[in-house]
Amino acid sequence: MRFTRRACLTSATAFAALGGLGLTGASASTVSFDSAWDHLTFRRLAPNRFELRPSRLTVISDGASSILYRILPPAQRDATRATWDWEVESSVPPSDLSQIGNDDRNLGMFFVSMPGAQASNVREGSSISSLLRNRAVKVLMYTWGGNQPPGTVVPSPHAPDRLRNLITRRPETGRFSESVDLTRDFPRVFNAPLETLVAVAVSSNSENTPALVRAHISNLTLI
Secondary structure (H helix, E strand, O other): OOEEEEEOOOOOOOOOOOOOOOOOOOOOEEOOOOOOOEEEEEOOOOOOEEEEOOOOEEEEEEOOEEEEEEEOOHHHOOOOEEEEEEEEEEOOOOOOOOOOOOOOEEEEEEEEEEOHHHHOOOOOOOOHHHHHOOOOOEEEEEEEEOOOOOOOEEEOOOOOOOEEEEEEEOOOOEEEEEEEEHHHHHHHHHOOOOOEEEEEEEEEEOOOOOOEEEEEEEEEEEO
16 A cells, blocks of 8 residues: 545634543543644545534545544643544445455544654654554554454554554444543553554545445544
């Protein structure tokens, strides 16, 4: 897989203030869907359409595949947990996430971890393609799709040692709120700890079916 990079399609202001999370003793910060996000596209594949609005990100994938990502500022890199809401209105069918050419999914929520010494060299505006090629980087993808039960870990065929799916939702429509503990899930998925969180990303893949995905993500929060 070869990576290219282009600017994200639209921008928006920050999300509204958090409420109702029930968190105590924790510092929560919203990850805004604004102009700090970039769009990574793949050669020979049509890109997804990402619509950034004040309250949510809309993802439209019609026989397409690409990634919207954000390099985190230093103030958010100590996060160990995350919460978000996501909704799928139109879904891909079940797929085998371990096989290139059969790895469609409605949504993937990526959390990118790397050693602190290297993380200090990652600047806002850096390309995620260089991170994906770095063998010290680990990418945990909470995945809405696949053909196995939620909780199953499926290594990505593109880089199985450092990109892995944690199936979170079956490939069907619906709306859910997620709350994840990265310090618990990274060791389970990689047998290695969460180090420094340097980026988050959102993907959708529908180029193999092909199928139409229409989905939304809102209230992405790091804690």
